[in-house]
Amino acid sequence: MTQSQKNALIVGASRGLGLGLVETFLARGWRVTATQRSPSPDLARLDAQSLRIETADIDDEASVVALHDRLASERFDLIFVVAGVATQAHDPVHAVPREVAAQVFLTNAVSPIRFAEAFLDRLAPGGSIALMSSILGSVSLNESGGWETYRASKAALNTLARSFEIRHRAENISVLILHPGWVRTDMGGQEADIDVATSVTGLADVIEAQLGRPGAQYLDYRGETLAW
Template sequence: MTTTNSNPRDLQAPRPGLPPTPIQRVLLIGASRGLGLALAQEWAKGGREVTATVRGSARTRLHDLADTHPDGVEIETVDITEPEQIAALRDRLAGRRFDLLFVNAGVTNQPEGTVAETSTEEFTRVMVTNALSPLRVVEALQDLVEPDGTIGVMSSGQGSVANNERGGHEVYRGSKAALNTFMRSYAARHEGEPRTLVLMAPGWVRTDMGGPDARFGIDESIPNVVRTLDALQGSPGLHYVDYLGRTVAW
């Protein structure tokens, strides 16, 4: 397994060998609002072909985006906590190929209280959604990604064990740390393959999930996330990076 020690300059440096396939066809899991919707908007604005998912049948802002980009945005439905829905999505997309699979879907919980004070039901909800389900999606949909393509998952800087010096958000932190570990195991099982694997820490962004006091606006994070994913394309191995392409400590 390869772990990249990169910075923004590294990501823009030429890489030896054949140029990677440009990221043109994107399969985005979880795009009805927040960072997922912003990613869909950024990719659509750049002329990418985006197949993006929502969880239920209700109309969302993603549907408005699809209305304004009818040739660039396609909507599918999946609840990633339901394995049979993941399998059904895989069947519907059989025969399709994508340059990037990016799993954005996730949840948070109340930041107050310790993990010991969290109910079993709430702990299970967060861990299943943030750690188990993304890996189920990756395993189920990996064959839809080009051999030299990218598989990315939305992680968080709070998933860093080394950087956890303040505590807080214990269950959410734990779910993202677990996600990182599971992706590292996935990368170890696929060592030597040409795909790029990315754990993305987008920064603390002002969304419904991030809250109004977050440090960054969407326009400060998401365009850089897209640029970083483009720059990492063709760099095999697992990369745990922030929105500017800087390596995050495990």
């Protein structure tokens, strides 16, 4: 890695937005470490000298610790936790089995913050920790209901992200809480507003513009601030 080359860790990069972000940052000259929970043919097809692929599960503490150890020599300008689930998202909370709802909260809210805490010592000076949230995590903008467990898990992520930044405020860390738009992916569906390329290009622009800015910011892929 050259002295001026930026270094990113993209967590949850096997497909969709994570994969798109890996491709985008590589195209912009970044060095990228991309994680997958299980082998991803799409990720494996990316032939780039600046790409490193690792396997890790953010819900598995031992897996996160092992990844942290394997990346001991690395310092990242961007650590972006993209991984998330939307299991039974269309069902009201009372219709979702307790264990399913608990898993959604673990993967979408608890595990990303635990990962950020574990990898904070791998963040380079002037870098940012980014977390993939959603406009559905905004409590004040919830005027249509629906997606109850998913909404609540992203609202919880937003709250925990703010608390994480406050807990480390003396260190002037940068936390970017990002909404990718309604994107045509397996999760977003084919009726969504925008394609992956539009979303990840916007997200990369926002990240590069806000990189290292202290505090917690809740932004969409166009750089607009969202209401909590």
